Amino acid sequence: xxxxxxxxxxxxxxxxxxxxxxxxxxxxxxxxxxxxxxxxxxxxxxxxxxxxxxxxxxxxxxxxxxxxxxxxxxxxxxxxxxxxxxxxxxxxxxxxxxxxxxxxxxxxxxxxxxxxxxxxxxxxxxxxxxxxxxxxxxxxxxxxxxxxxxxxxxxxxxxxxxxxxxxxxxxxxxxxxxxxxxxxxxxxxxxxxxxxxxxxxxxxxxxxxxxxxxxxxxxxxxxxxxxxxxxxxxxxxxxxxxxxxxxxxxxxxxxxxxxxxxxxxxxxxxxxxxxxxxxxxxxxxxxxxxxxxxxxxxxxxxxxxxxxxxxxx
Amino acid sequence: xxxxxxxxxxxxxxxxxxxxxxxxxxxxxxxxxxxxxxxxxxxxxxxxxxxxxxxxxxxxxxxxxxxxxxxxxxxxxxxxxxxxxxxxxxxxxxxxxxxxxxxxxxxxxxxxxxxxxxxxxxxxxxxxxxxxxxxxxxxxxxxxxxxxxxxxxxxxxxxxxxxxxxxxxxxxxxxxxxxxxxxxxxxxxxxxxxxxxxxxxxxxxxxxxxxxxxxxxxxxxxxxxxxxxxxxxxxxxxxxxxxxxxxxxxxxxxxxxxxxxxxxxx
Numbered sequence: 295x296x297x298x299x300x301x302x303x304x305x306x307x308x309x310x311x312x313x314x315x316x317x318x319x320x321x322x323x324x325x326x327x328x329x330x331x332x333x334x335x336x337x338x339x340x341x342x343x344x345x346x347x348x349x350x351x352x353x354x355x356x357x358x359x360x361x362x363x364x365x366x367x368x369x370x371x372x373x374x375x376x377x378x379x380x381x382x383x384x385x386x387x388x389x390x391x392x393x394x395x396x397x398x399x400x401x402x403x404x405x406x407x408x409x410x411x412x413x414x415x416x417x418x419x420x421x422x423x424x425x426x427x428x429x430x431x432x433x434x435x436x437x438x439x440x441x442x443x444x445x446x447x448x449x450x451x452x453x454x455x456x457x458x459x460x461x462x463x464x465x466x467x468x469x470x471x472x473x474x475x476x477x478x479x480x481x482x483x484x485x486x487x488x489x490x491x492x493x494x495x496x497x498x499x500x501x502x503x504x505x506x507x508x509x510x511x512x513x514x515x516x517x518x519x520x521x522x523x524x525x526x527x528x529x530x531x532x533x534x535x536x537x538x539x540x541x542x543x544x545x546x547x548x549x550x551x552x553x554x555x556x557x558x559x560x561x562x563x564x565x566x567x568x569x570x571x572x573x574x575x576x577x578x579x580x581x582x583x584x585x586x587x588x589x590x591x592x593x594x595x596x597x598x599x600x601x602x603x604x605x606x607x
Numbered sequence: 608x609x610x611x612x613x614x615x616x617x618x619x620x621x622x623x624x625x626x627x628x629x630x631x632x633x634x635x636x637x638x639x640x641x642x643x644x645x646x647x648x649x650x651x652x653x654x655x656x657x658x659x660x661x662x663x664x665x666x667x668x669x670x671x672x673x674x675x676x677x678x679x680x681x682x683x684x685x686x687x688x689x690x691x692x693x694x695x696x697x698x699x700x701x702x703x704x705x706x707x708x709x710x711x712x713x714x715x716x717x718x719x720x721x722x723x724x725x726x727x728x729x730x731x732x733x734x735x736x737x738x739x740x741x742x743x744x745x746x747x748x749x750x751x752x753x754x755x756x757x758x759x760x761x762x763x764x765x766x767x768x769x770x771x772x773x774x775x776x777x778x779x780x781x782x783x784x785x786x787x788x789x790x791x792x793x794x795x796x797x798x799x800x801x802x803x804x805x806x807x808x809x810x811x812x813x814x815x816x817x818x819x820x821x822x823x824x825x826x827x828x829x830x831x832x833x834x835x836x837x838x839x840x841x842x843x844x845x846x847x848x849x850x851x852x853x854x855x856x857x858x859x860x861x862x863x864x865x866x867x868x869x870x871x872x873x
Contacts, residue, residue, distance in 0.1 A: 317740060337740055340771075348729040348763030355733015358718065361740065378723060379760075383730055386720045388712050 298453040299396055301432035303327040305439055306364065310335050313444070317356050321346050321367030323396060350376040354383035357391045362444055368402070369395035369411035369452060377417050380448070385421040390446045392439075393418075398428070398454040398487065399538035400570050400579040412566045416543035418450045419516050425469070426450045426516040428487035430458035434513050437467045456576050458490035462511070470514050472522035478508035481532035481594060484523060484549055486512040489536045489585060496590035507594060512545060520552035527553050532597050533561040536590055538583070541565035560602045562593050615844040616814060617647050618871045623682040623695060625867055629858060631699025633707050637842035637854045639679035641783040641811075642750060645837055646671070646683045648817040649748055653824075658688035661715045667745055668734050670719045672727025673752035673781060674708040680717070681705050689716035725758025727751070728778065732764040735776035735832075746825055747776045754785035756792055762802065768832045769803030776832040777824045778804075781811065783841040788851045799834045811837030845870045 307330045310316045317338045318331055325332075325341050332339040342349045346367060353363035365372065372395045373380065384391055395414065402409035418424050425447045429435035435451060442449045466473045475490065476497055485493045490511050497507040510526050512519065527533050527549070535546040546563040553559055564585055572582045580586050596602075615621070620643050628634030646669075650656070654667045671680045681698065684690045690704070694714075697703025704713040708722030718734075721727040731749035738745050755761065768776055780799075786792045796806045805827075810816035820835050827833070842848030845867050847859075859867055 317737070340736075342767060345760075345763035345767070347725075348732075348760045348767065351726055351729030351760060351764065352733035352736060352767065355730040355735070356737040356740075358730070358734050359737035359741065361737050379726065382720060382723055382726055386710075386712075 296432045297455070298429060298432050298435050298457065299324060299327060299455070301435050302366070302394060302453060303331065305436060306331040307334065309440070309443065310338065313362065315360065315362040315444075316364060317361045318364045318366065319349055319353050319356070321349055321371060323367045346371045346376045347379045350379035351383055353391055354379070354387065354389055357384070357389040363391040364394060364443070365391065366394045368397040368409060369414050370397070370409060373414035373417055373450070374411055380418070381421065384448045385423060388423065390448060392443050392449045392451065394451045394453060396453050396455065398452050399566070400583070401455040401576060403576045403579045404573050406573065407569045407571060410570060412540040413542070415450075415452060415515055415539050418448070419543065421448055424448045424450060424516060425514070426452070427514055428452045428454070429513050430454060430460070430487045430490050431462070432457065433464060434462070434467050437464070438469055438514070441469050452487065454488040456488040456491070458488050458494070460490055460494050467513070470517040470519060472519035473511040473513070474522070474526070475509040475511045476507070478506040479530060480506045481534065481597060482508045482510055482526045482530045483534050483536060483590070483594070484510045484512060484545055485536040486515055486545055487538060489538050492580065492585065492587045492590055493536050495587040496594065499587070499591050500594055505594065505598060515545070515548070518548045518552070520548075523549055523552040524556070527559060528556055531559050533559070534564060534590065534593050534597060535561070536564045536585060538585065539565055541567045560597060562597050562602065564589065564593060615871070616812065617643050618844065620647060620679070620682045620686065621844050622868070622871050623685070624678045625864070625871070627678055627681070627695055627698040629864060632858050633699045634678045635675040635856055636678070637848050638673065638676045638752075640843045640845070640848065641839045641841045642673070642676045642781050643679035643682070644812045644814075644843075645750060645779055645781070645817065646679050647686070648814065648821060650683050650687045652818070653821045654748065655745075656716065658716065661689065665743070665745060668718050668731070668747045670721065670727045670731045670747070670749040671709060672721055672731070672749050673724065673755050674721030674727065676781075677705070677707060677709045680709060684714070684716050690714060724752065724755040725760040728755075729760045729764030731776065731778070732768045732773065735768065735773040736771055738775055739771070739773060745775070748779065749776070750779045750781060752785060753780055753782045753792065753795060754789060756780065756795065757786060757790060765799065765802040765804065772830050773832045774830050777821070778832065778834040779811075779821070780834060780836045781839050782836050783839040784851065785841065796836050799836070803831060805829060805831050805833045806836060807833070808836045808838065811839035812843055
């Protein structure tokens with residue numbers, strides 16, 4: 295399974311050779327991986343160093359003169375630390391550019407909360423001109439990037455270190471489109487990014503228990519494919535959202551907006567409600583967040599038994 | 608310098624600033640008076656810009672990083688034909704394109720939306736870097752407040768600009784002493800110098816000083832960005848408004864307005 299970060303480096307080499315407008319600006323992350331791009335285009339590669347807000351300001355200046363900035367560093371520093379720069383210098387000024395993060399959610403599981411980012415996606419969603427991608431495989435990222443990088447949007451690509459590993463037909467991967475990974479009738483499991491892996495495992499376990507669950511995978515968070523979501527939930531009437539995102543404004547909230555008016559629907563939100571203060575593996579932190587395969591199986595079982603609880607805000 | 612009686616330069620522009628701000632009830636008069644001579648000089652005899660083609664690819668860029676001085680920029684843009692007298696009339700209303708801070712998506716000739724301090728200058732660094740990448744000859748000018756120099760992004764970007772040897776970039780610091788009212792920045796020139804910039808202290812209200820410095824910025828580029836630390840007076844031109852009293856964001860009452868008009872019309 296190729297890593298998304300390697301795919302990023304390869305894509306920069308490929309598209310950088312074809313498009314002289316691409317300028318890569320990094321905050322001392324992936325410097326080694328980007329060696330080929332750096333050596334091929336030393337005048338279009340800048341390791342700006344450890345100053346993320348100014349890096350975003352500068353990227354806006356590059357965009358202002360018609361270049362295509364690719365800004366890359368760890369998610370909390372790229373988005374949460376620098377959000378006013380993104381909001382004003384790209385959003386308010388209606389400039390386009392590409393933000394590519396690593397360290398999705400709690401990927402840096404042994405480094406602690408300073409390197410976690412749960413609210414990056416909801417922050418970026420507030421920008422009227424943004425597109426947001428949470429690819430769970432290298433192929434998804436490649437398809438989304440190629441189609442979007444020179445659009446007039448602010449594109450945010452949240453790269454995970456933990457690809458979901460589920461094989462998805464290439465023709466199903468489209469910007470703005472949900473993917474029905476598995477069809478079912480008893481409930482809908484909606485997820486995005488790397489969380490698809492646990493959802494897939496959970497649905498297989500549920501199948502052995504005689505429960506038919508549908509998986510709607512949303513690697514594009516914005517634009518949100520409300521039609522596909524509504525159609526699935528209209529059929530199953532029960533849903534669970536599983537997301538490595540802040541509980542405050544992520545997949546669950548987008549799903550609720552998509553199903554307004556549908557009667558008799560029950561749902562459960564599985565998301566991040568608090569700082570994950572533990573250390574350990576990625577899977578340890580999934581467990582701490584209540585996002586493990588077992589948690590999903592339990593939530594689905596509870597939902598089907600009518601044990602509906604509100605999210606623990 | 609320091610005189611604010613009749614004969615002050617650009618008294619016509621200062622009057623227009625007063626008219627706009629008093630009519631709408633919004634704006635920063637002393638900050639605008641502090642920088643209006645610099646901006647007028649830039650548009651009058653330094654910048655290579657064309658009001659009939661504001662997106663001309665060979666234009667010089669000017670960014671007002673201290674966006675709350677927008678009224679000064681607007682009256683100069685009107686003087687040089689980028690916007691109309693009607694635009695000034697409609698300042699601060701929903702009929703127009705002008706408000707308390709400049710909006711590049713609305714105002715012809717405005718290159719950046721500024722207002723939150725510490726954004727315009729690093730964006731100017733990005734523009735200068737982008738022009739360098741494209742091997743273009745355009746120059747970039749950016750006006751920064753001395754109080755704004757307390758923002759961390761100014762120094763983040765200052766370090767980047769000198770490392771990238773952005774000789775196409777000139778920063779003018781409006782050194783009106785605002786920073787001294789807050790958390791003083793001692794030896795401002797020395798700090799810029801330490802960050803690898805070519806520095807020069809100038810008089811921000813004196814046409815000769817502005818000409819000797821800004822008009823020669825291109826020919827004096829020596830592989831490093833330049834900063835002109837312009838000594839200015841906040842509220843320059845009207846004694847009532849000068850200094851760091853209550854006037855930063857205050858609108859004159861009718862009696863005060865009579866006095867202001869009298870001074871600027873003498």
